[in-house]
Amino acid sequence: MIAHLPVLQVIVPLMAAPICLLLKRAQLVWLFSLITSGLAFLISILLLQQVMATGVISYELGGWQAPWGIEYRIDKLNAFLLLIISAISTIVLFAAQTSIEKEIPKSKHTLFYVLYLLSLTGMLGIVATGDAFNVFVFLEISSLSAYALIALGKDRRALWAAYQYLIMGTIGATFILIGIGLMYQMTGTLNMVDLSQRLPEVAQTRTVFAAFGFVIVGVCLKLALFPLHLWLPNSYAYAPSIVTAFFAATATKVAVYLLIRFTFSVFGVSFSFTTIPLQTLFMALGLVGIFVASTAAIYQKNIKLLFAYSSIAQIGYMIVGFSMATVTGLTATLLHMFNHALMKSAIFLALAAIVYRLGNVQLSSFHGLGRQMPLTMAAIVIGGLSLIGVPLTVGFVSKWYLLMAIIEQGWWPVAVLILLGSLLAVIYVWRIVEVAYFKEPLANQTPVKEAPLFFLIPIWILIIANIYFGIDTRLSVQVAQSAAMTLFGVTP
Amino acid sequence: MLMGLFNNWIVVVLMMIGLYIVIAHGNLIKKIVGLAIFQTSVFIFYISLAKIDGGTAPILSDNYTLYSNPLPHVLILTAIVVGIATTALGLALVVRIKEAYDSIEEEDIQRQDNLPQDNQVQDSQLLTKNETENKA
Amino acid sequence: MVTAVAIVRMKDLFAVVMLLGLYGLLSASFFVAMDAVDVAFTEAAVGAGISTLLMLVVITMTGRREKAKRHKPLLALFIVIITGGLLIYGTLDMPYFGSADAPNHNHVAPRYINDSMKEIGIPNIVTSVLASYRAFDTFGEVVVIFTAGIGVLALLSVTRRPEDDDDIASHNDSMHERHLVIRIVAKMLIPFILLFALYVQFHGDFGPGGGFQAGVIFAAAIILYAMLFGLSAARKAINQAFVQLIAAIGVLLYGCVGIVSMLNGGDFFDYNVLASDPVAGQHLGILLIEWGVGCTVAAVMIIIFFNFAGRREMQQHSGDKSTQNQESP
Numbered sequence: 001m002i003a004h005l006p007v008l009q010v011i012v013p014l015m016a017a018p019i020c021l022l023l024k025r026a027q028l029v030w031l032f033s034l035i036t037s038g039l040a041f042l043i044s045i046l047l048l049q050q051v052m053a054t055g056v057i058s059y060e061l062g063g064w065q066a067p068w069g070i071e072y073r074i075d076k077l078n079a080f081l082l083l084i085i086s087a088i089s090t091i092v093l094f095a096a097q098t099s100i101e102k103e104i105p106k107s108k109h110t111l112f113y114v115l116y117l118l119s120l121t122g123m124l125g126i127v128a129t130g131d132a133f134n135v136f137v138f139l140e141i142s143s144l145s146a147y148a149l150i151a152l153g154k155d156r157r158a159l160w161a162a163y164q165y166l167i168m169g170t171i172g173a174t175f176i177l178i179g180i181g182l183m184y185q186m187t188g189t190l191n192m193v194d195l196s197q198r199l200p201e202v203a204q205t206r207t208v209f210a211a212f213g214f215v216i217v218g219v220c221l222k223l224a225l226f227p228l229h230l231w232l233p234n235s236y237a238y239a240p241s242i243v244t245a246f247f248a249a250t251a252t253k254v255a256v257y258l259l260i261r262f263t264f265s266v267f268g269v270s271f272s273f274t275t276i277p278l279q280t281l282f283m284a285l286g287l288v289g290i291f292v293a294s295t296a297a298i299y300q301k302n303i304k305l306l307f308a309y310s311s312i313a314q315i316g317y318m319i320v321g322f323s324m325a326t327v328t329g330l331t332a333t334l335l336h337m338f339n340h341a342l343m344k345s346a347i348f349l350a351l352a353a354i355v356y357r358l359g360n361v362q363l364s365s366f367h368g369l370g371r372q373m374p375l376t377m378a379a380i381v382i383g384g385l386s387l388i389g390v391p392l393t394v395g396f397v398s399k400w401y402l403l404m405a406i407i408e409q410g411w412w413p414v415a416v417l418i419l420l421g422s423l424l425a426v427i428y429v430w431r432i433v434e435v436a437y438f439k440e441p442l443a444n445q446t447p448v449k450e451a452p453l454f455f456l457i458p459i460w461i462l463i464i465a466n467i468y469f470g471i472d473t474r475l476s477v478q479v480a481q482s483a484a485m486t487l488f489g490v491t492p
Numbered sequence: 493m494l495m496g497l498f499n500n501w502i503v504v505v506l507m508m509i510g511l512y513i514v515i516a517h518g519n520l521i522k523k524i525v526g527l528a529i530f531q532t533s534v535f536i537f538y539i540s541l542a543k544i545d546g547g548t549a550p551i552l553s554d555n556y557t558l559y560s561n562p563l564p565h566v567l568i569l570t571a572i573v574v575g576i577a578t579t580a581l582g583l584a585l586v587v588r589i590k591e592a593y594d595s596i597e598e599e600d601i602q603r604q605d606n607l608p609q610d611n612q613v614q615d616s617q618l619l620t621k622n623e624t625e626n627k628a
Numbered sequence: 629m630v631t632a633v634a635i636v637r638m639k640d641l642f643a644v645v646m647l648l649g650l651y652g653l654l655s656a657s658f659f660v661a662m663d664a665v666d667v668a669f670t671e672a673a674v675g676a677g678i679s680t681l682l683m684l685v686v687i688t689m690t691g692r693r694e695k696a697k698r699h700k701p702l703l704a705l706f707i708v709i710i711t712g713g714l715l716i717y718g719t720l721d722m723p724y725f726g727s728a729d730a731p732n733h734n735h736v737a738p739r740y741i742n743d744s745m746k747e748i749g750i751p752n753i754v755t756s757v758l759a760s761y762r763a764f765d766t767f768g769e770v771v772v773i774f775t776a777g778i779g780v781l782a783l784l785s786v787t788r789r790p791e792d793d794d795d796i797a798s799h800n801d802s803m804h805e806r807h808l809v810i811r812i813v814a815k816m817l818i819p820f821i822l823l824f825a826l827y828v829q830f831h832g833d834f835g836p837g838g839g840f841q842a843g844v845i846f847a848a849a850i851i852l853y854a855m856l857f858g859l860s861a862a863r864k865a866i867n868q869a870f871v872q873l874i875a876a877i878g879v880l881l882y883g884c885v886g887i888v889s890m891l892n893g894g895d896f897f898d899y900n901v902l903a904s905d906p907v908a909g910q911h912l913g914i915l916l917i918e919w920g921v922g923c924t925v926a927a928v929m930i931i932i933f934f935n936f937a938g939r940r941e942m943q944q945h946s947g948d949k950s951t952q953n954q955e956s957p
Contacts, residue, residue, distance in 0.1 A: 007886075007896045014771060015883045018876035021778070061764040063889075063898030067736050070764045111782040118775050125768065133567055137768035140574045141775055144581055148779030151585060156592035160601055163585045167514060170527055170578050177571065178507075178534055178715075184564075185541050188735030198735075206717050213714050501716060508712040516704035521686065525648055532655050532675060535667070543662045550663070550741065550753040551834075560663040561737045562753040566762060568667050569754070570769045573840060573925075576674045577776030580932050583686045584783040587939060590690045 005050070006059040006072040009043045009082060010125045010138075012036060017117040020110060030097040033113045037093050037120065041086040048079040052479070058130070066130070067191035073130030076483035080334065081127045081257050084341050088249045089120050091458045092242060092345060098454040099242040099352045102359075104152050112152060116246070119145040123254050132180045132266070133190045135258065136173065139222075143169045146251065150239040161234035168231045172221030179215030182207050183266075195266050203271050212276065215262055223255030225282075225319060226289035229312045233296075236308035241352030244304065248311055249345035253337045256318055260330070264487040273325045282323035287417055289316030294424035298431070303354075303361040306428060307347055310387060313421065314340050317402060320418070324405050327484050332401035334480035339386070339394035342469065346462035347383040350376045353451035353459065366432060368441035369448075376451045377436050379459045384429035386466050389422050393470040397477070503540065506533035518598035520589065524582045531575045538564045538571075645683045652676030666754045666838070673844040678929060681851070685936045689943060749907040750914070755832050759914040763897045766917070767882055770924050774879050777928035781872075784935040786942045814856050821849035829922050839918040843925025850926075851933050859937055868934065871927045878924025885916045 016036040020029050051057060051074055059072040074082075093116070104112055122142025126135055147169070151162035184190055186207050187198040202208055217228075224232040232252075236244045263272040273279050293312035300306040314336070321333035351361055353376050358365050370377045386395035399422065406415045441447070450456075469476050510533055513526025542564035550562035593601050652675035659668035744756040758766050825846035832838030854862035886896040894901035899913030 004890055004896065011883065011886070011896070015880060017771075018774065018879045021872060021876045060895055061897055062760060062762075063895045063900060064761050068739055069761050107785075108782055111778055114778050115775070115782065118771065118778070121771070131765075133570075134765055134768065137570060137574070137765055137772065140577070140772050141768060144577055144772060144775045144779060147581055147585070148775070148782050151588070151779075151783055156589075157605060159585055159589050159592055160605070163520065163582070163589060166578065166582050166585065167523055167527065170582075171511070171514065171530070174531055174534055178537070181534070181538050181541070181564075181567075188737065190563075190736075210714050210717055504712055504715045507715065508708045511711060512704050512708045515707060516701045521683065521690065522644065525644055525683070528648060528675075528679065529651065532652065532671075535671070536655060536658060539659055539662045539664045539667060542664065551665070551751050559741050559753070562740055562757055563737050565664045565667050565754045566757045566765070568664070569670055569758060569840065570765055572667070572670050572674055573769050574772050576678060577772050579679055580682060580776050581779045581783075583682055584780045584936070587686055587689055587936070588783055591943075 002046075002050075004059070005043055005047050006057055006074050006128055007061065009040060009047065009086075010072075010121060010128055012039050012043065013117045013124065014121040017114050017121065020114045020117060023110070027097070029110050029113045030093075033096075033117055034090065034093045036117060037086065037090040040120065040124065041083075041090045044079070044082040044086045047074055048083050048479070051076055051079040052482070067189045067194045070134050071130040071191055071193075072128050073193065074128060076479060076486055077260065077334070078127045078257065080479050080483055081253065081337070082124060084253065084338055085120070085123050085127065085250050088341055088345050089246060091461055092246045092249075092349065094458040095245075095349055095352065095455045096242045098452055099356060100240060102356055103154055103240045103242075108152060112149070112240075115145045115149050115152075116243075118142075119149060119246075123250055126254055127257055130192050131190050132183065132192060132195065136177055136180060139173055139176070142251070142254070143173060143222075146247065149243045149247075150235050152243070153238045153240050155238045157234060158238035161231070161238050165231040165235045168221055168228070172218045172228075175214045175218030175221070177218075179211045179213075179218060182211035182214065186211070192261070192266050196268060199267060199271070203268075209276070212267055212272070216259070216278075219255055219258045219262065223252050223259065224312055224315055226285055226292060226312070226316065229289070229293070229315075232312055233305055233308040236311065237302055237304040241304075241348065241355045244308075245345050245348035245352055248307070248348050249341040252311070252315055253341060256315070256322070256333070256337060260322065260333070260487065269325065269488065279323050279325055282319050283414070286316040286319035286323060287414070289313065289319065290417075290421040291424070294421055294428070297428045298424065300428075301363045303363060303366070303432065304348075304351055306432075307344070307351070310425070310428065311340075311344060313425070314344075314387070317398070317418070317421070320414070321402050321405060324409065326405055326408065327481070327488055328401060328405035328408055330484035330487060331477070331481045332398055332405050334483055335401055335476055336398035338476050338480070339398045339466075339469070342394055342462055342466050343383050343386040346459055346466060347380055347387075349455060349459045349462065350379040350383070350451075353455035356455065357448040357451060363431070363435055364442070366435045367439045368436070370433075370437035372441075372448050373450050375456055376459070379463050380436075381429075381433055382463050382466060384425075384432065386470070388425045388429060391470075392467060394466050394476075395470070397470055397473050401477075500537070500540070503533055503537045506536065520586045520598065521583075524579060524586070527582070528575065528579055531571070531578075535568045535571060538568050642684075642687060645680055645687060648683070649676050649680035652679065666752070666841075669841050670844075673841055673848070677848065678844060682932070682936060685933075685940060689940050747907070748910040748914070750911070751834050752832065752838075755838055755914065755918075758838070759917055760897075760899060760910060763886075763913075763917065766921065767886070767897075770879055770882055770921055773928050774875060774924055777875055777931045780932045780935050784939045786939060811856050814852055818849050818853055821852070822846060825849065825926075829918065832918060839921025840925050842918075843922040843927075844929060846922070846926040847929030847933070850930050854933070854937065859934065859941060863934070866930065868931075871930050871934075875924050875927035875931065878920045878922070878927060880920075881923065882917045882920030885913055885920070889913075 013036050016032065020032060023029050023032060047057070057074040060066065061070045061072060063069070096116070100109060100112055119142050122138050122145060125138030126142060129135055129138065147162045147166045150165060151159050180190070183195060183199070186202045186205060187195055189195055189198060199208060221228045236248060239247070263269075263278070290313045293309045293316065297306045297309035297313065300309065318333045318336050318340075321329045321336065323329070354369070354373065355361055357373065382393065386393035389395045389399035399418070403415055403418060406418065507530055510526050510528070510530030514523050514530065517523060517526065542561040550559045550565065589601065593604055595601060652671060656668045656672040656676060659665075659671055740753055740757055740761065744753050745751070748756045748760055750756055825842045828845060829839065829842035832842070850862065850866060889898045889901055890896055892901040897913070899910045900906035902909035902912050
């Protein structure tokens with residue numbers, strides 16, 4: 001059984017999805033999905049342990065040796081991501097049934113869980129595989145289920161957001177397909193390791209440059225890098241709240257993973273960063289993204305939109321770390337993937353709880369909420385502190401590593417910009433805190449109770465994780481650093 | 493030499509027409525059509541790189557020795573299915589959008605979304621057709 | 629290419645959709661010329677057939693004409709020129725069309741061509757690669773189509789009340805009485821189409837065909853029946869819950885083959901361990917998964933069509949009811 005873990009990681013949620021369709025009662029489906037996700041989480045822990053101990057795991061699907069067959073290849077980078085995705089999925093699912101009671105019509109509940117599991121499957125599949133075309137297939141599984149999940153939102157703008165995401169996402173996926181085709185044409189293989197060995201021979205051809213371009217642009221569409229981020233705010237804001245909690249923490253991380261995987265493991269560090277001015281370009285785009293998105297966040301009245309823009313800014317931080325092309329820089333990016341997942345899922349779960357009680361997330365409804373829903377608001381405050389990067393929270397850890405990486409290279413102006421970005425985050429978090437704690441409830445507002453336990457438990461698990469991993473950073477830093485070093489070819 | 497590349501260029505032009513339709517046109521269905529053209533031309537690209545002069549379809553038979561490359565065929569079969577899945581989902585969204593906004597032109601929808609209504613009213617009172625049907 | 633340009637300029641969506649169908653058919657013939665017979669088959673069925681059909685159904689619900697103003701052509705041109713430029717730049721170093729010593733022909737592919745008879749034992753190499761060497765990709769593809777089916781269900785399904793059903797049924801009956809000739813011809817054809825679907829399903833090892841194409845053809849027969857005899861009659865013949873069950877079972881069947889392989893000591897989807905003789909195991913594995921594919925594809929196509937058409941029926945029906953209410957005093 002142990003030998004089959006890599007494929008089980010993806011198969012368990014995959015097979016669970018159609019089984020959900022066959023089960024009838026919604027409560028049963030929820031429990032079943034929760035157990036499935038929990039199993040996936042367990043498997044990811046085992047995989048991570050194994051990889052940290054013995055190194056890369058390779059699994060041949062169909063018993064055919066790569067590159068004639070498809071290979072699943074688990075190294076430290078994707079084991080880390082598998083852990084993040086399955087952990088968030090399980091924690092979020094805990095609150096799912098309660099949340100969708102008020103946001104999705106009862107007849108669609110079973111379909112919701114099927115789509116959720118399919119989305120989980122897609123993401124796990126993208127991360128676990130070592131074959132480029134397989135990435136495309138599972139990318140589409142995760143994307144299609146995402147479009148449908150977003151469109152289940154109550155507001156009609158969810159439909160429009162889902163449509164825009166579909167159009168942009170499909171263009172991105174098709175670009176990736178073009179890139180894979182060009183790479184295949186010049187090397188004859190689809191296996192990532194094989195590609196990395198064969199590409200250097202043809203690396204100077206224009207076709208390979210074009211291939212690189214298409215793959216990178218396609219992936220950047222999916223990760224919402226400025227200026228290709230236009231689909232994200234509306235999709236996150238109008239999707240059912242629990243869907244946002246899941247996606248905000250996972251979907252873009254998977255795209256960042258793809259970026260890292262293709263630049264480091266397939267095309268190689270020297271090609272990606274020296275032959276092509278990727279470094280300057282991505283640093284610039286990352287920084288612009290941070291500022292534009294943070295500023296946009298300050299002006300939002302819809303709190304979900306506010307945090308959606310905040311997510312785009314956080315991705316900007318990850319891209320800056322990536323563009324440094326150093327071990328510390330990459331460590332910072334990987335750390336931030338983990339930390340941001342913890343932060344954002346906590347915040348969006350809290351928002352989901354607020355939607356459950358209040359029915360909307362307009363800033364004007366937050367008046368006096370600090371007293372009416374103390375635990376939920378406290379969660380948002382701590383999450384916000386994490387976003388800013390206050391010491392003792394995980395947000396601080398990633399920012400610290402990022403600053404270290406920048407200072408290592410001596411790029412002081414960039415460091416200053418990063419700190420300015422944090423200041424902007426202070427502004428938009430303060431707006432919420434001010435309204436929730438220092439203003440009295442408006443006359444026409446009905447008082448509300450604290451959120452139900454089903455929300456509070458997962459939210460606080462995540463918040464405590466935020467603080468725990470902010471203080472005891474050994475686990476996350478060790479894995480991130482180790483993964484970064486492997487990618488650079490440095491033996492730890 | 494030019495003839496060898498000519499085939500590729502035609503494909504590129506097709507792709508660009510498809511892409512252009514997706515971005516430039518405001519009608520939602522036209523956009524999906526553009527997407528379909530874009531994807532189909534990518535398929536044509538893959539298939540043309542599989543062809544070997546003098547080869548035949550990759551089905552083993554005693555009469556032939558030279559076969560065209562089967563791997564791109566497999567990839568494109570998968571890609572076609574993915575394409576139809578996307579088209580179907582996209583069209584389903586268009587149907588729902590038409591019901592909710594009574595139009596499928598991008599500018600109409602954006603205009604309706606930006607109307608200076610009280611945002612609070614929009615959030616709590618706007619229900620999609622599904623819910624009203626289920627309640628009725 | 630002429631069709632593509634024409635699509636850009638036309639405003640009548642009906643014409644656009646027809647042209648798209650034509651484009652699909654032309655692509656399919658191109659594929660045949662390129663020796664890609666399986667692909668041609670699938671493209672013809674899916675791209676020219678199902679796509680066109682779905683779009684037509686949607687147009688009946690959303691309107692035929694496109695609005696005159698075309699907004700942001702400049703941005704579109706800008707993006708298109710950059711992308712196109714990058715692509716053409718990329719083609720300059722490509723191997724020439726049709727050349728036999730292009731890198732992609734000499735690495736992975738030769739084993740498929742030379743060894744597949746020995747390792748798997750079926751003539752259609754595309755099926756060998758699709759169903760065995762790269763079976764996991766095909767599994768993913770089945771899941772993709774399953775996801776689309778669920779997505780369409782989630783978006784478009786309507787709960788029908790029994791009174792509505794009877795209303796619609798009688799409405800349909802009266803409409804269809806007029807098309808007597810077509811109905812009779814169809815009734816004779818449909819069994820043949822179904823039989824052809826089964827033939828394609830089984831013959832995929834030896835000639836172009838296999839699970840996808842068979843599934844689509846099977847669905848086409850059912851859809852034909854529904855179009856001519858009314859959705860309600862079709863629903864009575866093929867129950868919605870049953871179809872969803874079949875869709876799920878197809879995916880599960882495919883996956884179970886993999887699981888059985890694991891239990892027998894091999895890797896996931898290693899067919900060699902399914903039977904005492906590896907080649908027999910391959911045949912068995914391929915047969916089973918192609919069935920899984922055929923089931924899910926057929927079921928999902930039916931689900932998609934029924935949901936689109938069903939939504940349209942409900943729209944018309946509620947439209948009729950409101951005019952009725954307005955007319956009666």
